[in-house]
Amino acid sequence: MAKDKQFVSEITPQGEDFSRWYIDVIKKAELMDYSPVRGCIVFRPEGFELWENIQDELDRRFKETGHRNAYFPLFIPESFFQKEKDHVEGFNPELPWVTEAAGEQLEERLAIRPTSETMIGHMYAKWIQSYRDLPVKINQWANVVRWEKRTLPFLRTSEFLWQEGHTAHETEEEAREETMQMLEIYRDFVENFLAMPVIVGQKTPSEKFAGAVDTFSIEAMMKDGRAVQAGTSHYLGTNFAVAFDIKFLDRENNLQHAHTTSWGVSTRLIGALIMVHGDDRGLALPPKVAPTQVVMIPIGPPKTREQVIARVDELYAELKKAGIRVRVDDRADLSPGWKFNEYEMRGVPIRLELGPRDMENGAAVLVSRSSGEKRVVQQSGIVDEVTRLLDEIQREMYDKALRFREEHSKSVDTLDELKAQQEASRGFVEAGWCGSEACERQVKEETGATSRNIPFQPEHEKSTCLVCGAEAKHTVVFARAY
Amino acid sequence: MAKDKQFVSEITPQGEDFSRWYIDVIKKAELMDYSPVRGCIVFRPEGFELWENIQDELDRRFKETGHRNAYFPLFIPESFFQKEKDHVEGFNPELPWVTEAAGEQLEERLAIRPTSETMIGHMYAKWIQSYRDLPVKINQWANVVRWEKRTLPFLRTSEFLWQEGHTAHETEEEAREETMQMLEIYRDFVENFLAMPVIVGQKTPSEKFAGAVDTFSIEAMMKDGRAVQAGTSHYLGTNFAVAFDIKFLDRENNLQHAHTTSWGVSTRLIGALIMVHGDDRGLALPPKVAPTQVVMIPIGPPKTREQVIARVDELYAELKKAGIRVRVDDRADLSPGWKFNEYEMRGVPIRLELGPRDMENGAAVLVSRSSGEKRVVQQSGIVDEVTRLLDEIQREMYDKALRFREEHSKSVDTLDELKAQQEASRGFVEAGWCGSEACERQVKEETGATSRNIPFQPEHEKSTCLVCGAEAKHTVVFARAY
Numbered sequence: 001m002a003k004d005k006q007f008v009s010e011i012t013p014q015g016e017d018f019s020r021w022y023i024d025v026i027k028k029a030e031l032m033d034y035s036p037v038r039g040c041i042v043f044r045p046e047g048f049e050l051w052e053n054i055q056d057e058l059d060r061r062f063k064e065t066g067h068r069n070a071y072f073p074l075f076i077p078e079s080f081f082q083k084e085k086d087h088v089e090g091f092n093p094e095l096p097w098v099t100e101a102a103g104e105q106l107e108e109r110l111a112i113r114p115t116s117e118t119m120i121g122h123m124y125a126k127w128i129q130s131y132r133d134l135p136v137k138i139n140q141w142a143n144v145v146r147w148e149k150r151t152l153p154f155l156r157t158s159e160f161l162w163q164e165g166h167t168a169h170e171t172e173e174e175a176r177e178e179t180m181q182m183l184e185i186y187r188d189f190v191e192n193f194l195a196m197p198v199i200v201g202q203k204t205p206s207e208k209f210a211g212a213v214d215t216f217s218i219e220a221m222m223k224d225g226r227a228v229q230a231g232t233s234h235y236l237g238t239n240f241a242v243a244f245d246i247k248f249l250d251r252e253n254n255l256q257h258a259h260t261t262s263w264g265v266s267t268r269l270i271g272a273l274i275m276v277h278g279d280d281r282g283l284a285l286p287p288k289v290a291p292t293q294v295v296m297i298p299i300g301p302p303k304t305r306e307q308v309i310a311r312v313d314e315l316y317a318e319l320k321k322a323g324i325r326v327r328v329d330d331r332a333d334l335s336p337g338w339k340f341n342e343y344e345m346r347g348v349p350i351r352l353e354l355g356p357r358d359m360e361n362g363a364a365v366l367v368s369r370s371s372g373e374k375r376v377v378q379q380s381g382i383v384d385e386v387t388r389l390l391d392e393i394q395r396e397m398y399d400k401a402l403r404f405r406e407e408h409s410k411s412v413d414t415l416d417e418l419k420a421q422q423e424a425s426r427g428f429v430e431a432g433w434c435g436s437e438a439c440e441r442q443v444k445e446e447t448g449a450t451s452r453n454i455p456f457q458p459e460h461e462k463s464t465c466l467v468c469g470a471e472a473k474h475t476v477v478f479a480r481a482y
Numbered sequence: 483m484a485k486d487k488q489f490v491s492e493i494t495p496q497g498e499d500f501s502r503w504y505i506d507v508i509k510k511a512e513l514m515d516y517s518p519v520r521g522c523i524v525f526r527p528e529g530f531e532l533w534e535n536i537q538d539e540l541d542r543r544f545k546e547t548g549h550r551n552a553y554f555p556l557f558i559p560e561s562f563f564q565k566e567k568d569h570v571e572g573f574n575p576e577l578p579w580v581t582e583a584a585g586e587q588l589e590e591r592l593a594i595r596p597t598s599e600t601m602i603g604h605m606y607a608k609w610i611q612s613y614r615d616l617p618v619k620i621n622q623w624a625n626v627v628r629w630e631k632r633t634l635p636f637l638r639t640s641e642f643l644w645q646e647g648h649t650a651h652e653t654e655e656e657a658r659e660e661t662m663q664m665l666e667i668y669r670d671f672v673e674n675f676l677a678m679p680v681i682v683g684q685k686t687p688s689e690k691f692a693g694a695v696d697t698f699s700i701e702a703m704m705k706d707g708r709a710v711q712a713g714t715s716h717y718l719g720t721n722f723a724v725a726f727d728i729k730f731l732d733r734e735n736n737l738q739h740a741h742t743t744s745w746g747v748s749t750r751l752i753g754a755l756i757m758v759h760g761d762d763r764g765l766a767l768p769p770k771v772a773p774t775q776v777v778m779i780p781i782g783p784p785k786t787r788e789q790v791i792a793r794v795d796e797l798y799a800e801l802k803k804a805g806i807r808v809r810v811d812d813r814a815d816l817s818p819g820w821k822f823n824e825y826e827m828r829g830v831p832i833r834l835e836l837g838p839r840d841m842e843n844g845a846a847v848l849v850s851r852s853s854g855e856k857r858v859v860q861q862s863g864i865v866d867e868v869t870r871l872l873d874e875i876q877r878e879m880y881d882k883a884l885r886f887r888e889e890h891s892k893s894v895d896t897l898d899e900l901k902a903q904q905e906a907s908r909g910f911v912e913a914g915w916c917g918s919e920a921c922e923r924q925v926k927e928e929t930g931a932t933s934r935n936i937p938f939q940p941e942h943e944k945s946t947c948l949v950c951g952a953e954a955k956h957t958v959v960f961a962r963a964y
Contacts, residue, residue, distance in 0.1 A: 033605060033608065033609075035554070035555045035601070035605070036559055036562075036601075036604060037555045037557045037558075037559065037592065040555040040556075040557060041555075042552065042553070042554050042555065042605055043552055043553035043554075044552055045550035045551065045552050045620065048550075048551050048552050048553055049550070049551070051553075052551060068527035068530075068531070069527065069530050069531070069534065070524065070525055070526055070527050070530050071524070071525035071530055071533075071643065072517070072524050072525075073517045073519045073522035073523075073524065073641055074522075074594075074625055074627070074641050075519045075522060075641070076519075077518055077519065080518075093584055093585065094584055095583070095584065096580045096582070096583035096584070096592075097580060097581065097582045097583065098578045098579060098580050098581075098594065099579065099580075099581045099582065100578070100579050100581065101577070101578035101579065101629040102575055102576055102577065102578070102629040102631075103575065110519065110578075112556075112580065112594075119517070119518075122518060123515060123517070123524055126515065127515075138527065142625075143556055143624075143625065145556070147583040147584040149584075159555055159556050159557070161553065
């Protein structure tokens, strides 16, 4: 057992150093590796499969709601950024520039896209002439680059993968409906597929997307109490339509600017997934996103081994046929104990053990990664038993994360209370806010917490601003954020 | 009908100007648009869906053969290119360089990846220590950039999309098996999914990948007789393993360099697909890759319209349930004739017409895009009838393309014969070759045709070199190529 002990001790406990825990886990589970390019990571197969499952599920939902995929160029001419004032201010500090190609200086520098509103705005202006051309509802899966000073694998990397939806509409009403529809798709996906509860709300003006009229977000709480913005949806008004000349003849034959939206989630979801569900034993993956949902491990002495493996293979075939993502680890040179630790560390939701005694009883043992519960079930009903347990685990992981968030959320009335809460435990804080940027900035400067969003459903409606004491215009959730 | 005529006349006939025909078709069918960045195109939804179908099918085949997806950085440090001499010579002239980011000059320039052998080689060196770590079989779907002087949508663009497989193995034998396996997957996919017959063979040394020991390719013939290299698979020997220090302890505890492979296909397949199957009416898509396989068009006078549409909707539901990609165009403001032209131009394999007379007879009319054949079928067996016709069209399109290639292929003995053939009709030419680069170059200089590959199954074994008359080492296929 000495080996098993050593194995676990390679992961720094969360309570000791959460950041080190995170890095230990993602390296050990082979989700990623550092690359020789500053701030860029390699998505190893174990990590990329999470992204593939996220992509498949979201892509299905986008297409169901009438969106189609397209692909726009990686390079954006410098002049494009100048066209929308807020946009250039927001993104200029983070852009990498291509200045030469094929041995020659370029006449105009090309940015690597940090997001594609400008390029897509330019193209939409060519494609949209009449209300008959609207709405345009396009999504793009792509790599984007923002040259970050401080990086953290998955959560903040210079190059990352994401999807960016871009739509254009006849009216503000329709564009706002789209903005909300996509926000709701993100909420539902993140809560029900990734088992991460989120606060849904609107960003304050100082935190909104550069160039947007309104930005909405979903915010999740990590196990160290910090927030991750898990997805955003923007109503862009006619800002980009004016900048890029997206005009159409409306039903009354008047020339109008289109109303546009954009919305995105990125590979930072992988980082959030790990920080919401992981524990001192490693990853814990919700069944719906887990590349492997069930790992089957034959146990017992060598003399019964062949017989046990034969039965494991039969059950494997049944589970696989039922659409369950299952694998068998029948390596003879590794102990069951070593394997148990290994798959717990990798976050596989269910371990199925089968030994000689189980064979006699027509039974099998299912062990839940997240709760540790052991359940002896009949082999004859294996598909139903596994399916039921996967559903239970999915629900239970969501509930657990929700409880954690509730335990680490507080409603406060003053900046001092907020400070005290942040020093004690971090977490989310609900407070009243007068709407002034000065008060918002003071919170940030004195506590490190930023306004996450103005939740649609605040737990407590606040009457006064936590900083200046004036009348509160909004109830805001503050937290330190990744 | 004046409108219909005008409609068709917007596409330049192939016989008049093949290049203009190509551009007319891909613009009119909304597969792409030009972008404001030189040599980069926008993949519009109609074009991108072709790529999505190609990706789905290939990805399934890669995974079935034990490959997993990963993602490596877009940026490659300049020093990496210096490590493999042939590689840097081959790619240096085409690289765009990032020289500044976030307002500062970079200490080392970063290339945008033209291909990822160097970055992946660097990472494999970290991951591979022992024969137990082998084989490593990873694929990446990504954008890559090669700054091209002359570009052509899909076939040659500065940024394009592709997949690049990279594997590492214990032995040359295993790596060569992998190289051949992937070549065969490409051949089977391109012939049976895209209905494009290909010549399978080995590249001559002067045409192989920069850094490879051996390069193998599949070559397809376009309708103007020119060739497109549709996929390549490389045995890289230990070249990249030596350059990047990919070493492992073998089963006898000796330190060895790994043997690596790489293989790829790109969005140029979309261009080839169009040039192999398209005609003066527009696109013609093989059923397996077509985003829409059947378009249903209700016809007849207004008074029966409602009834006809109701029946069309029932049949639509049946076809959809059977997994057939079907859509209905019941727009009332456009004539059936206009729609017929529209979907022929877009290359939809089957048009299903339903009118009042068909209703009386329980019949429907199926029209094949590729042959023009009309078939009256019973509504009661619609799923079987459509499925059968889709299969027939798929086969027939392949056979037609194969016949075209055979009619435009010739076996010659001398350079003069090759010249005469190229002047008369282009197409493929089989000829003997002594193996010298000088003779190969002379063919290119005098005729514009390049050696496509040394086919595994030459039609005619040649005994003398077409240029110098010395003994032929190989039989080579020559052609002008995109």
